[in-house]
Amino acid sequence: MLSVDGAQFYKNKQLECWIYIWIIVDLSPENRYKIRNILPRGVIPGPNSPKNIESFLFPGLAHVSALQREGLPIGDGFNRRRALAFIFLLLVLADAVAMAELTGSVGHHGLKGCRLLCGFAGRNKPKGSHYYPTLLRPHGFETHRTSSHPDIDINTLPDPDPQQYQSDLNDVISSQNKTEHGRRRLHTRICKPSIFDGIPRILDLPTCFPGNLMHQPVINLAALLLDLWCARPDTHDADRDSPWPWAVLTGDVWLEHGKVVAEAASYLPTSFGRPPRNPQEKVSSGYKAWEFLNYLYGEGPGVLYGVLPELYYSHFCKLVWGIRIIYQHCISHDQILVAHKLLLQWCLEFEILYVQRNPDHLHFVCQCVHSITHLAKETYRLGPLSLSSQWTMERVIGYFGSLLQQPSKPFQNLAAQARRVAHVNTMVCMWPELGRQEHNPLGSMDLGNGYLLLGPKDTDVHQMSLTERTSLDDFFSDYPDAVKIDLHSVYRWGRLRIPVEQTARSRWKEMERSSNMTRTDRNVKVRGLVLGRV
């Protein structure tokens, strides 16, 4: 997979640059996103965004294309022979701006602005050139010049279609003059052939450009919902006289809500990543994707209960449930069906509840709302989308950023660091013994199957309380061989590593801590092997 993203280092954001990397999909999902296993390919210096991003990708793509035609010789040690590997370019990941460039399409505001190039046609406001992907025809649009088409059934939305794409592309490139090109571009969304059209082994265009689970459903959609709930000016323009039932996060409520969210941070386990900061203070200045994710899709149902009107709350929860399912690393067929149904319902009801066929509300329906309709189908096609999202890229950017130890010559520094990471990764790949070996921490105890007891631990036998003793006796009463051992001499351990790479802590040790700014890791989900016997 190829992944491209813009990165901003330092707080002032003036140091924008672009990074692109290769991700090797042959490796298992647990390994392929580790820094040691990615191939950094290029750093495009800022501060201006690249005018022609294809020219920067071209050397790398030319190399890949050659390997795809001629094969990459690989030593097959087991059979003592050389084999030719013909690599395949599976997916191209990028943020929205780079993606439009790479797919050779018009941006998200075009008539058919969906980044998957599904061909769904939006509607524009009577005097606007920006199209919004709405299903329902607004009032008074019956005689609209370009957007008079009737309501669209959400179950009949188009999918990206390679054949349609090819014929559209042929149409566009056979345009005779500028006017014709402009008209065909509007109706097909395509302005030029994509550079990936020249790659011999790649998923059919445009299906090699997947949706992005990070930008649209998390950052953009969260920002849109918050704009609506807070009644921010840019969403709230034409109809100030009619009150919005959903605009509840204003004044003191918003102040209080911000505090509640910030206070919840100390209850989030360490493994949850970045806890959301007070959204009332920080949401418009560099709120991170993980913060949005933990805030809306994690804490959202808890912190918005009793704040949003019930109708809007219940509607929001459908989105949360759908997104939580889609974000899993392992998703059952039944869950995909549930998520699909819920997310489609959410989209349709979004138009009913918020847009209300009001032409002045048309701009609520951003592409991020439409993108939700694709998530379940894309999951069915590509597997869990969290494995092909831009999260890896974010981590790489963060890692490279941490390597920049000094402020001078940032772009040269970054390029040199990226090159060094590439060199080190190559060496570790050829001589694995150079890589860092992972050992269990000192004093830990491996219990097998991915469970590891970690200190601190008792040095003397723990004096159990009566309730502890009773629960122990209950549990071991029908345990095989329990009579043979001394049940009541127990040495406590403070932490446990579990197979999902989280570390559970315990009330015993967490209550001893003095600072209240720490996180809480002592709550666990259990599948009760014991309770079943009661």
Added chain:
Amino acid sequence: MLTISQILHENIIRFTEVKFFFFKVFGGVPNGFAIVSLYSPPNEHLLRLSHNTLIVCGYQGEQDLIVVHIESILSVVAMIPFHSITGSCYMVEKIGLDVVDTDYCDDNDEE
């Protein structure tokens, strides 16, 4: 319609607070256990209202201690104080890990 507490009898997923971990040797092999405090089963009204996303449980402290084998521990979750009901918490899982599967049943009559 199946509710979460009915499923718990079949598939028994519960949220607990770990007091401490320990191990015992059975047949020469160390087995890990934890003494945990059970949170009460989720509030069903809130569960339905929120399409299974708002899982509110009561903290019970010393009252409901049990021992679990460590292999029944599936993940670390957040239990955050829920302000609308004193003494209760709502559960949040790490996004990306398996969500609590509650056999979602659609009512089709929310409007």
